[in-house]
Amino acid sequence: MTSLPDGIPAEEVLARLDQFQSADVRWRDGRAFTLAYSAGPAVEQVAAEAHRRFASENALNTDAFPSLRTIQGEVVDIVGNWLDARPDGAGFMTSGGTESLLLTVKAARERGRRERAITKPNIVLPTSAHAAFEKGCYYFGLESRRIAVRDDWRADVDAMSDAIDDNTVMVAGSAPQYPQGVVDPIPQIAALAAERDINCHVDACMGGITLTYLRRLGYDIPPWNFEVPGVTSISVDLHKYGYTTKGASVLMHRTKQLRSYQTYVTDNWLGGLYGSSGILGTKGGGPMAAAWAVMHHLGDDGYLRLTETAKITCDRLADIIESIPQLMLRVRPEVTLIAFGATEPEKFDVNALADALWRRGWYLDRQGPPTTLHCMVNAVHAGHLEDFEIDLRAAVDEVAASGSIGDRGAYGSIE
Ligand SMILES: Cc1ncc(COP(=O)(O)O)c(C=O)c1O
Known part of the structure; x- marks a missing residue:
């Protein structure tokens, strides 16, 4: 246990918090397919x-x-x-x-x-x-x-x-x-x-x-x-x-x-x-x-726009996943969530894929049974799908070549 030290200036406190955050997933750049949602900096500022x-x-x-x-x-x-x-x-x-x-x-x-x-x-x-x-x-x-x-x-x-x-x-x-x-x-x-x-x-x-x-x-x-x-x-x-x-x-x-x-x-x-x-x-x-x-800032028109963007982006991501032979959708997305696994789970481990994506800065949820990766697609992902596709294809090739087994992960942690 650490005793609380004497007070330090506000700028230093805030700089230390920034430093804590430096290893966090970059959700504002669409790199989190779970846990955080973004409608852009202007909306975040109002909030x-x-x-x-x-x-x-x-x-x-x-x-x-x-x-x-x-x-x-x-x-x-x-x-x-x-x-x-x-x-x-x-x-x-x-x-x-x-x-x-x-x-x-x-x-x-x-x-x-x-x-x-x-x-x-x-x-x-x-x-x-x-x-x-x-x-x-x-x-x-x-x-x-x-x-x-x-x-x-x-x-x-x-x-x-x-x-x-x-x-x-x-x-x-x-x-x-x-x-x-x-x-x-x-x-x-x-x-x-x-x-x-x-x-x-x-x-x-x-x-x-x-x-x-x-x-x-x-x-x-x-x-x-x-x-x-x-x-x-x-x-x-x-x-x-x-x-x-x-x-x-x-x-x-x-x-x-x-x-x-x-x-x-x-x-x-x-x-x-x-x-x-x-x-x-x-x-x-x-x-x-x-x-x-x-x-009130977004209004009806804002939610219509964000919903349409999220849905179109989700369907595009589903198409990308379907085009990769090692991967299969559990079901075509009905709303804005995607769950996908391996076409041949005994040969390709999607948890290893999640590890490989995380090394590239993308965070996806892991779940099961059956062993599955999970994406909540929201409006922020619209501008980052091309980057994700490049990294996804590279990560799939890497896992297919190495045959590695990944960490099971957790939906929520207790530490
Ligand atoms: C369908 C559903 N219900 C409940 C929850 C729990 O929400 P929270 O994490 O805000 O407690 C979630 C979270 O993803 C969810 O997807």
Whole structure:
């Protein structure tokens, strides 16, 4: 452990931070196909400035900061419009997709407990649904019933139906799911919930904004939002394809009553009435203000443009991958995610390819089973695809020649 030294001048502190960052992936140059998104320097500057102004403001209690109540209300309203929420729709901003998913699990448990006295709740969801559902079940004491996806990577609704019992409090699907980027059959999943009057969550953390604008652009998008009867809540991350700073997602419920199961209130201590909408207590105003600012700066036209750019770029990248004999797409991209593996996995290791790309400055996610590389294509990649193609082809040749085996990597780290 290191003791904190005496203070040093601000310029020196900032220079040291710059130095820490020097080995990081250059996401502003389109070199990260995961973890960071960029709509360009002008948008980043609006976000950073808004974030700075609200960095120490606290949404724990908006009586003191009515500005944050207004900001949250307006952000949730716009997201509600994107999601086709009904007049009674209600939501809160959260710190990210994981917090939104934790809270939907908690809300389902709470509803089951209060309305049906369920003490051993379970949720039924496809194996493709995000790991944060698992975390939510672990934190809040629910059983997670994972159902294998079909050959096309989509949820197997019949098998999900068979897994539901009297203790099931929620079913879930994704739009799209993270691993292969396909949209689950939401109307069929929601019908399972509607028949039983239980919750149905649609995880649109990744695709909520993109699907909304792809439909407006004329793409054929299957029904996935509140227009589908039986959907009770939807999560949408703003810090992904909303192009704002980290720490911003929205969890939207079909009604205020359903939202009430998300919140927590106690006065069982000496500090007075404590109410909170989510997991956090103190809730930084920075990400909320940045989200509001970026959404208003980009506007409808900005999101249309960015969505179209991301989609065209994603399809071009899919074509490039398909043209390389050693590689195969798991599925043609439906939204803006790409998953690809080796045509002959016993001869060519895509983890070694990811290592070779990282040596060239490109960062891709690794996942499995089956062993797969994963790209979230966003607007920033449009100007860098030619460079990526050159390095991808060189890296493929290198791995094919060496026959090397790469590191399995991890989606998230614990150090
Ligand atoms: C479909 C989906 N849900 C939830 C999450 C979790 O979001 P976060 O990393 O913001 O917690 C992700 C992250 O990629 C995702 O793709």
